[in-house]
Amino acid sequence: MTTTHPFLRLFSRYLREQGLPITHQREAVAQTVFSSTDHLSVEDIEGCLREDGERIGKATIYRTLDLLVNSKLVEEHDFGEGFKRYEHRLSRQPVHEHLICLECGKVTEFRSEEVEHVESRVASEYGFAPSRHRLEIYGLCRNCRSAGVELPTTGISCPIDSV
Amino acid sequence: MTTTHPFLRLFSRYLREQGLPITHQREAVAQTVFSSTDHLSVEDIEGCLREDGERIGKATIYRTLDLLVNSKLVEEHDFGEGFKRYEHRLSRQPVHEHLICLECGKVTEFRSEEVEHVESRVASEYGFAPSRHRLEIYGLCRNCRSAGVELPTTGISCPIDSV
DNA sequence: CTCAGTGCAAACCGTTTGCAGAACG
DNA sequence: CGTTCTGCAAACGGTTTGCACTGAG
Numbered sequence: 001m002t003t004t005h006p007f008l009r010l011f012s013r014y015l016r017e018q019g020l021p022i023t024h025q026r027e028a029v030a031q032t033v034f035s036s037t038d039h040l041s042v043e044d045i046e047g048c049l050r051e052d053g054e055r056i057g058k059a060t061i062y063r064t065l066d067l068l069v070n071s072k073l074v075e076e077h078d079f080g081e082g083f084k085r086y087e088h089r090l091s092r093q094p095v096h097e098h099l100i101c102l103e104c105g106k107v108t109e110f111r112s113e114e115v116e117h118v119e120s121r122v123a124s125e126y127g128f129a130p131s132r133h134r135l136e137i138y139g140l141c142r143n144c145r146s147a148g149v150e151l152p153t154t155g156i157s158c159p160i161d162s163v
Numbered sequence: 164m165t166t167t168h169p170f171l172r173l174f175s176r177y178l179r180e181q182g183l184p185i186t187h188q189r190e191a192v193a194q195t196v197f198s199s200t201d202h203l204s205v206e207d208i209e210g211c212l213r214e215d216g217e218r219i220g221k222a223t224i225y226r227t228l229d230l231l232v233n234s235k236l237v238e239e240h241d242f243g244e245g246f247k248r249y250e251h252r253l254s255r256q257p258v259h260e261h262l263i264c265l266e267c268g269k270v271t272e273f274r275s276e277e278v279e280h281v282e283s284r285v286a287s288e289y290g291f292a293p294s295r296h297r298l299e300i301y302g303l304c305r306n307c308r309s310a311g312v313e314l315p316t317t318g319i320s321c322p323i324d325s326v
Numbered sequence: 327c328t329c330a331g332t333g334c335a336a337a338c339c340g341t342t343t344g345c346a347g348a349a350c351g
Numbered sequence: 352c353g354t355t356c357t358g359c360a361a362a363c364g365g366t367t368t369g370c371a372c373t374g375a376g
Contacts, residue, residue: 127305
C-alpha cells in the first residue's frame with residue numbers, strides 16, 4: 001500500500017476542521033480502512049498495518065476508528081460475532097443492507113427501497129421518528145451452499161403451537 | 164409472582180425430552196421471562212428474581228437462558244447496548260421487527276411482510292439461503308418526541324460528495 | 327447414591343482508560 | 352514549547368468457565 005488514497009484527504013480535512021493533529025498513525029489506519037472494500041475487524045486492520053510494516057497500538061486503532069466514525073466516513077457494524085466491523089462509506093451506495101453468511105462470515109451488500117417504505121410507514125403508524133435502521137439477513141452464501149454446507153437443522157425445538 | 168405460568172409447562176416438557184433435570188432455579192428463571200412481555204436484560208431478570216425472594220446466581224441465569232433459547236421458547240436480541248436482551252416467543256407474532264428508542268430504550272414490535280419479500284427476492288438474486296433476519300429501526304418513540312427530546316443533530320460530518 | 331446443576335469467583339475477550347514519554351503545530 | 356497523541360498495560364463489563372458443594376432422581 002504505497003499509493004496515498006484520495007479519500008485520505010477527506011479525513012485530513014476533517015481533522016483539520018476539528019483542530020486535531022494529523023498524525024502518521026491516523027493516516028495509516030484511515031488508509032487501511034479506505035483501501036479495503038470489506039467489513040474489517042480491528043484485528044483485520046491490525047494485521048494489514050503489520051503487513052505494511054506499521055507498528056500501531058490497538059488503542060490508537062480504536063481511537064482513530066472513533067474519529068472515522070464521527071466523521072461519517074466510516075460505518076460501524078455489529079453482526080453479533082462478539083466484535084465490531086468497520087466499512088468505509090465512500091464510492092458506495094449511501095444506504096444498503098447486509099447479507100451475512102453464517103458459515104464463512106462473508107458480508108454482501110444489497111439495496112432495498114422497500115425498507116425505506118417500511119420505515120416511513122411505521123413512523124407514522126407509531127409516531128416514531130426514525131433516525132437509522134439496520135436490516136441484516138443471515139444464512140448461507142452461494143459459495144458455501146454449492147460447497148454443500150448445510151445449516152444445522154432447526155434441531156432442538158419446542159412445539160409452541162400445542163399450548 | 165405466585166401463579167405458575169402455563170407456558171412453564173412447555174419448558175418443563177422440553178427439559179424432560181432432553182433428559183435434563185427440572186430444577187427450581189430453571190423454573191424460576193423461565194417463569195420470570197414468561198411473565199414479562201418486555202425485552203429483558205440479564206440484570207432485569209436478576210432483579211425480578213430478587214424481588215420474588217429468589218437468590219439465583221448470574222451463571223445459572225445465563226445457563227438457563229441458553230436452554231430457553233435452544234428450546235426456541237425465547238429469543239435473544241442484541242440492540243447494541245453492550246448486553247443482550249431476552250424475549251419469550253409465546254402468544255406473540257411469530258416474526259416481528261423492532262423499533263428501538265434511542266432516548267429511553269423502549270422497544271416496540273411491528274410486523275412487516277415487505278421484509279419477507281425482500282428476503283426472498285434477495286435470496287434468488289444472490290443465490291443466498293436465508294435462515295433468519297433482523298430489521299431494527301432506531302429513533303425516537305412517541306413519548307420521547309412529545310417530551311421534546313431531539314436527536315443530537317447529525318453534528319460532525321464530512322462532505323463526501325466533494326471528493 | 328450418583329451424576330448433573332448450582333454458586334462463587336476467577337477467567338475471558340473485545341474495548342476503554344490512565345499515564346509517562348513522543349510528536350504535532 | 353505547550354498541547355495532544357501514542358503505546359503500554361491495567362481496568363472494564365458482560366459473559367463464560369472451573370471446581371467444590373448441593374440437590375434432583
